[in-house]
Amino acid sequence: MAEEAFVSEERAVDTQWGMICSQLKMEFGETAFDSWLKPLTVGDFNNGVMNICAPTAFMKNWVVTHYSDRISKIWEQQNPEIKKINFVVHTGFSNRRTTDTSLLKKISSTPTPQNIYGGNINSSSFGLVAGSALANDASKNPANATFPNPNYTFENFVVGKTNEFAYAAAKKVAESKNVSFNPLFLYSSVGLGKTHLMHSIIWHIKKNNPDRNVIYLTAEQFVYKFVKALRYKDTTAFKEQFRSVDVLMVDDFQFMGNKGTTQEEFFHTFSSLVEEGKQVIIAADKSPTDLEGIEERLKSRLVGGLVVDIMPTDFDLRMGILKKKAELMNIELPSKVAEFLAQKITSNVRELEGSLKRVAAHSLLLSGKEITLDMTQDVLKDMLRSIDRKTTIDEIQKKVAEHFNISVKELQSSRRARTVARPRQVAMYLAKQLTSRSLPEIGRKFDRDHTTVMHAVRKVEELIVEDQNLAENIEILRRTLEN
């Protein structure tokens, strides 16, 4: 209510901003708009310079890298008096509208970084990277406005033992005019940098050989486009599009799927490009031989080039990546915190980066509060708890055996004596509770079938209610296993 008093008269620029906001919302979608653009407010307008205020430095930087070009362009069209748009940080109370505090809630409760930062590029970008073709495509599809991702460059890719070969291969393909290996097939599990390397290749080519025609798309987009072309009986145009290309990049190739005609089409496109000496680059979550639903002849062509995998990160690489990302985000990351994150978050780089972004967002939204180990542990507590939950069945067996003073062998044996059978049931129960293993998987670890495990789980659930002593024992075990 109080801030209404400040809005004494609506300036022309405020009205224009309202219209621009509607346009931005349409172009970038509601989620991105709500997270990044809604909190912006219009500041002073003097001598052709318009100030746009963001509530934090972090948001300002984000808006500058991702949206400022578009905002400036729309505004110039609306109001020729505006010569320049300046993004500034304006913390605290805005004299126009208060900042949107729901953002803070959203950021701190969002589980994954992709959600916070507005979607995954893979699902939305089809990039025709050739002179004006890119611009046209981007303007038709606003999700492409940041394609290729400005952060996904070779300079920003941290090289370590587990990815140096993939990096070298990508670099070589990007740099050489002559095709040295065809195709280049990159594979790894999720979040280890395949898409990053693909975009880095595009950046490199855009910069050094802007005449080369590059098409980047995901296998899903290939399938979609082909099916559409079939439906509209327009396969000639579809084929033409790929024929004129110098470099064809297909990301997430595992989604090429079982589609007979589409795969056939891809096979022909691929073969003719390779024969003409055009570079093909493919990324997938499995090696060509392990890909499911892919025809043998296509698989054998895929292994005909260079197949490179990216292995899971090691501690040193995780430290390097954290340092680099902190630098890019322009935040001060104490080495204690970096070490903690590098030790705890080992699954993949996306999650590592996500945790860093959450901590950074938290610190910056709380007006630049210093990042400390305590704060990190607090901000990430749900995530850390679920990581700690990754208790293994082996550990459970070991701890339970120790606790009841029997051996792991006995626990796994077929002995039915109560002194062994009860701990065995407890171990099965804890395995079900503390791991994400299925009943048959748990059963296998005890040399039993899944019905025995199911029975054990039920039995223990009943006993916990009746038998205080057993309930306490289980609680102690649970606590030691979760720590």
Ligand code: ADP
């Ligand atoms: P993939 O395509 O293998 O699933 P991405 O390329 O999307 O993985 O990478 C996930 C995130 O991790 C991206 O933000 C990317 O920048 C980052 N990343 C992965 N590997 C590295 C690396 N070696 N150096 C810097 N950032 C990396």
Ligand code: MG
């Ligand atoms: Mg990817």
